[in-house]
Structures are given as C-alpha cells and as structure tokens.
Amino acid sequence: MKIGLLGLGTIGSGIYEHLQKRDDIEVVRILELLRHPGLEHLETSDFNEILNDPEIDTVIELIGGMEPAHSFTVQALKAGKNVVSANKLMLSHHMEEILTLARENGVHYRYDASVGGSIPFLYNLMRYRSADRLTSLSGIVNGTTNLILDVMQTEGRSFDDVLAKAQKLGYAEANPSSDIDGVDAQCKISIASAVAYQQYVRPEDVDTEGIRHIAAGDIIYFRRMGKVCRLIAQSALNPDGSVCAFVEPTLVASDATEAAVHMNNNTISVTGEYCGLHTFQGQGAGKDPTAFAVDLGLREILDGVSPRLNPIPQGYARVDNRQARHAYYLRISAHPGVPVEKLGDCEGGTAYVTEPMTVADMHALASALREKDARLFFAGIRE
Numbered sequence: 001m002k003i004g005l006l007g008l009g010t011i012g013s014g015i016y017e018h019l020q021k022r023d024d025i026e027v028v029r030i031l032e033l034l035r036h037p038g039l040e041h042l043e044t045s046d047f048n049e050i051l052n053d054p055e056i057d058t059v060i061e062l063i064g065g066m067e068p069a070h071s072f073t074v075q076a077l078k079a080g081k082n083v084v085s086a087n088k089l090m091l092s093h094h095m096e097e098i099l100t101l102a103r104e105n106g107v108h109y110r111y112d113a114s115v116g117g118s119i120p121f122l123y124n125l126m127r128y129r130s131a132d133r134l135t136s137l138s139g140i141v142n143g144t145t146n147l148i149l150d151v152m153q154t155e156g157r158s159f160d161d162v163l164a165k166a167q168k169l170g171y172a173e174a175n176p177s178s179d180i181d182g183v184d185a186q187c188k189i190s191i192a193s194a195v196a197y198q199q200y201v202r203p204e205d206v207d208t209e210g211i212r213h214i215a216a217g218d219i220i221y222f223r224r225m226g227k228v229c230r231l232i233a234q235s236a237l238n239p240d241g242s243v244c245a246f247v248e249p250t251l252v253a254s255d256a257t258e259a260a261v262h263m264n265n266n267t268i269s270v271t272g273e274y275c276g277l278h279t280f281q282g283q284g285a286g287k288d289p290t291a292f293a294v295d296l297g298l299r300e301i302l303d304g305v306s307p308r309l310n311p312i313p314q315g316y317a318r319v320d321n322r323q324a325r326h327a328y329y330l331r332i333s334a335h336p337g338v339p340v341e342k343l344g345d346c347e348g349g350t351a352y353v354t355e356p357m358t359v360a361d362m363h364a365l366a367s368a369l370r371e372k373d374a375r376l377f378f379a380g381i382r383e
C-alpha cells in the first residue's frame, strides 16, 4: 500500500512514525506546508503531486477542518484512491456525499479514527448494525473536555489551566472552542448515529451545549447532590421512528460508569434489541491512540473489508428532542422564569434544579436566557 499523507501535525506525525514499523505500507508523499528535517524528499505543498501519482493508492487525510479537507477528499475518491480519515467535522457535514462517492468509485473511505480515538467503536458499530436493530448510543466522546471536567472536579484546578494542559498533550482541536462548546462531540454523535440507525443525522439538528461556563461554585453543588459532571453525547430511536440526539453536560451518580472515566478517556455505550447494552472504553484523543485508529482503517482496506459491512445510510433522520425529558441543574444570575427549586447562591448567580423538561425546551430556554446572562451554565441530571 502506497500512501499520500495529508498533514504532519500531531496525528500526522504519529501515523508517520507508526507506519515506519510496517513493511506492507509505505508513505511516499506528504502534503505539508512546513518542512521537517529528514522528510524534505517526501514533502510537497502541492496536493496535485499526490492526486496525480498513480503509485499512490491510499490517502490519509489528517489536515482536519472543512476546507481544503473536503475538496481534497472528493478529488482523491474520484481519482480512485482510498481515503482514511479522522476528520469528524468534515465527514459529519458531508457524510452522504463522501460515502456515496466512495461506493461509486469502488474505493474505501475509512473513518474509524473519527469517533472514540483508539477505541474500535465505529468498526464494531458497523458490524453490530448488520446483525441487530440498534436503538441508542450514549457516552463521553471528547477527551479534552473529559480531562478538563475530571481534573477540575478531582484536583480543583482551573478550567484554563487544564485546557492548556490538553492543548500541550495534543488532545484539543486546532481551535479548542470546538471541544469546549461541544461541537466536536456533536459531529461525533452525528456520525455514530448515522451508522447505528442508517439515517444521516445533521450535526445542526443535534441540540448542543458545552462546558465553557462551568465554574468552581457549580462543582460544590454537584458534590452535595452526589453527582459528577461529564459531557455526554447521546442519541436514540424514538417510538415514532424519529431520532433524539443531543450533547450536554450531564450530572451522573458518582458510581456511574461515566464517573469512572478519567483524563482523556472516552466511553461509548450502544444498545441493540438483541445484543443489549455494550460499553466500549479507552483513550479518546492524542497522537498514539489516534494513529492506532488510523492504522486500523488501513488494515481493514488491506484485509479487504466487505462494503456490506460499511452500509450507506438511507435518507435523513427527523430529529425530535421533545421526546427526551429530564430535570436540569441551572446556574444563572437572573430568575429563569420556569418552575425551579433553589439550591443556593454561588459565584455567578444562583443554582437551581428545574422540574423535568424536554431537551428541546431546555436548550431553547438556555438560548433565550443567554440574553440576560451569557455565562449561565446548565447540565442535565440523570436519575
């Protein structure tokens, strides 16, 4: 297998180093603007040198972001090259086009590395889907925010301090607001849901709240409630065939599975009518774990994975988050205007617990309340 590698950042350099130990895969060209000592003979800043090289059968796309990742991927697939990618932002917004192009051109698009880091989650989800009717997904799918929440709650360190640590360790996105505002998790649940339910779920239909405004005062109340906060992405088939899909900080019991997921780890559970509840866990971000996941995708191509195990979803899901309901923790400096129980005052306002309300209503309420208090924080409460 001859590789054209797009991008030599944290993950790109990880997979390059990893592939030096393989004798059946060779990186023959690297698209990179910077020059790296010892790699100048492989490096180019012209994508056409990869696209038009008949020796290159597989492209690894690790430049991330929307463009030029999208147009390079489309061109590579049309040129009959396999593509292996960790790009959840681009894929979640162009999944139908990308999977269809791969099928039409008789090549593989492997995206195992896009959700769950090192965990072979999507790989298994595709196989589960062929043997079962999957009904729900839930989990921690962002390593950066898990590290932030974990260290804030266990060591009392500040948000900015731990975010800087996540950036230094290569966990955070180039623009870390994508992590802390929940966008990265939104893209991941969109991709995983499309695989699980065989209907595309538009990222913009996923109600999404991040952890940007969590404060030390909130954590005091979580402890009093016997809860731990995690950023959880979830989706499920509703009884009427629509899908609910959302990302929000969630207060789970201190002995819940998610509470024991520390540092950059992820955990994802899938429920099927036959298989019941299965939970996957492992490192969700970072150079070596993601390089491992990219290599898994390469191996699947080498091993000739059947396209039947990588089915193309049919149509778009109707997302209806009025069918998911629970109580919420809400800290705000103004009265929220809905029935609440007051927990007490803290820095940044007053902490409340709402009555059970739908996910759609809470996200809409928070969006309206931000006009009064842009720094409000809310979290779903899991009973």
Ligand code: HSE
Pocket: 114, 116, 117, 141, 142, 143, 144, 145, 171, 172, 173, 179, 184, 284, 285, 286
């Ligand atoms: N920024 C992502 C995370 C990288 O922290 O999970 C892995 O997708």
